[in-house]
Amino acid sequence: METVPLWVLFLALALLILCSAFFAMAETALMAANKYRLRHLAKRGNRGAITTLWLLDRTDKLLALVLIANTLINAMATALVTAIAILFFGHDESVITVATAVVAFLLIVFAEISPKVIGASYPERISLGSSHILQPLMKVARPVIWFVNLFVNGLLKLLRIRRVGGAHGEPAHNRLSIDELRSVVLEGGQYIQQKHKSILLNLFDLEKISIEDIMTPRSQVEALNLSMPIEAIMAELTTCYHNKLPVYEGEINKIVGILHVRKAIGLLNEGEELSVAHVRALLSTPYFIPQDTAVLAQLQYFQENKERLGIIVDEYGEVQGLVTMEDIIEEMIGDYTTSTPGAARTDAMAWSAAGECLLEGSAPLRDINKKLGLDLPLDGPKTVNGLLLEQLQEIPEFPIALKIGQTVIEVVQVQNQSIKVVKLLRPVPVKRWLAA
Numbered sequence: 273m274e275t276v277p278l279w280v281l282f283l284a285l286a287l288l289i290l291c292s293a294f295f296a297m298a299e300t301a302l303m304a305a306n307k308y309r310l311r312h313l314a315k316r317g318n319r320g321a322i323t324t325l326w327l328l329d330r331t332d333k334l335l336a337l338v339l340i341a342n343t344l345i346n347a348m349a350t351a352l353v354t355a356i357a358i359l360f361f362g363h364d365e366s367v368i369t370v371a372t373a374v375v376a377f378l379l380i381v382f383a384e385i386s387p388k389v390i391g392a393s394y395p396e397r398i399s400l401g402s403s404h405i406l407q408p409l410m411k412v413a414r415p416v417i418w419f420v421n422l423f424v425n426g427l428l429k430l431l432r433i434r435r436v437g438g439a440h441g442e443p444a445h446n447r448l449s450i451d452e453l454r455s456v457v458l459e460g461g462q463y464i465q466q467k468h469k470s471i472l473l474n475l476f477d478l479e480k481i482s483i484e485d486i487m488t489p490r491s492q493v494e495a496l497n498l499s500m501p502i503e504a505i506m507a508e509l510t511t512c513y514h515n516k517l518p519v520y521e522g523e524i525n526k527i528v529g530i531l532h533v534r535k536a537i538g539l540l541n542e543g544e545e546l547s548v549a550h551v552r553a554l555l556s557t558p559y560f561i562p563q564d565t566a567v568l569a570q571l572q573y574f575q576e577n578k579e580r581l582g583i584i585v586d587e588y589g590e591v592q593g594l595v596t597m598e599d600i601i602e603e604m605i606g607d608y609t610t611s612t613p614g615a616a617r618t619d620a621m622a623w624s625a626a627g628e629c630l631l632e633g634s635a636p637l638r639d640i641n642k643k644l645g646l647d648l649p650l651d652g653p654k655t656v657n658g659l660l661l662e663q664l665q666e667i668p669e670f671p672i673a674l675k676i677g678q679t680v681i682e683v684v685q686v687q688n689q690s691i692k693v694v695k696l697l698r699p700v701p702v703k704r705w706l707a708a
Contacts, residue, residue: 529555
């Protein structure tokens with residue numbers, strides 16, 4: 273040691289610290305790397321990503337390699353500093369203690385904290401580069417890694433700790449849940465256009481909502497009554513807004529079919545005298561849907577049965593409303609068709625300068641929450657009218673206001689045993705003061 277130049281000793285110490293920093297930085301970068309981004313790069317043929325994924329599939333061996341190398345290098349650095357101290361100052365215990373403290377400080381700052389912060393800041397970039405060095409090192413150190421892991425596995429078995437993972441130590445629970453995917457989309461920032469983000473979030477919601485949440489309620493369904501005089505039926509057809517109409521006889525729970533309005537108008541244009549028998553002949557078989565059917569499942573049923581319109585019925589077989597393929601598509605991509613006459617207007621939902629919003633009582637709560645940024649309960653009634661009646665337990669005879677959550681709702685107009693118009697007051701944000 274005495275024949276070795278001082279600069280060589282310090283150079284060796286610097287190299288050891290650099291090596292320790294490399295392993296610490298590589299370990300942090302590999303553990304923090306985004307596997308989905310790496311898989312994307314690997315599919316495009318990036319060799320660094322392929323190698324990185326190979327290493328991450330063998331996490332136990334990778335960690336063993338990094339920790340063995342780091343421990344040995346740090347021990348060598350400590351021994352080298354101690355030897356330098358003894359060489360220049362002799363076996364003075366105080367000097368050796370100071371030298372040990374100095375090397376510990378150097379290792380903590382330059383070989384642990386700083387490189388790990390860098391690795392966490394640029395995980396993909398560093399892991400792609402370091403993987404080309406770690407892979408051959410892992411193959412060379414395979415016997416040592418096997419020997420160390422032999423004791424590790426024995427200790428885990430002794431403590432009855434099960435290793436959760438695949439064949440190479442990859443976590444089996446590495447798949448993202450719906451809520452986690454939602455968080456990924458929300459945090460996409462500038463990488464995902466706002467419209468695309470909205471569509472993706474709507475798709476996630478399809479798993480949670482039923483047909484009842486998006487159907488046109490019974491009171492707003494435009495249907496044709498065959499019990500009416502033929503003149504009234506013809507007037508209804510010529511002023512009809514829709515291309516398809518549910519047809520019932522006597523009362524709406526007795527639906528007998530679905531009428532293609534264009535076919536009926538075609539008969540009129542041909543100069544034929546339309547009769548109830550002609551209308552019956554044009555009817556197609558109605559398609560009934562239980563009201564608790566999931567929206568995503570119903571989309572699949574529509575595709576399989578080549579249907580575009582379904583009648584929603586409850587457990588007693590009574591009609592609750594109808595839903596179309598367009599309703600489901602609008603739930604996914606947003607409104608794109610003209611509003612139906614008589615339906616609750618939701619496209620004009622917005623807060624006024626005074627923080628107020630006038631709405632029809634039939635306005636859906638889901639649309640209100642979505643467009644006004646509220647958090648009204650959705651586990652019960654589907655409309656403002658239903659929510660207020662549930663809270664009041666009676667039909668109000670005069671204007672009344674109540675607070676649901678943080679939202680104040682004022683009843684403006686009551687008509688025909690239902691609340692027709694309400695006024696919403698924007699919730700005042702709660703200021704939270706943090707203790708200094």
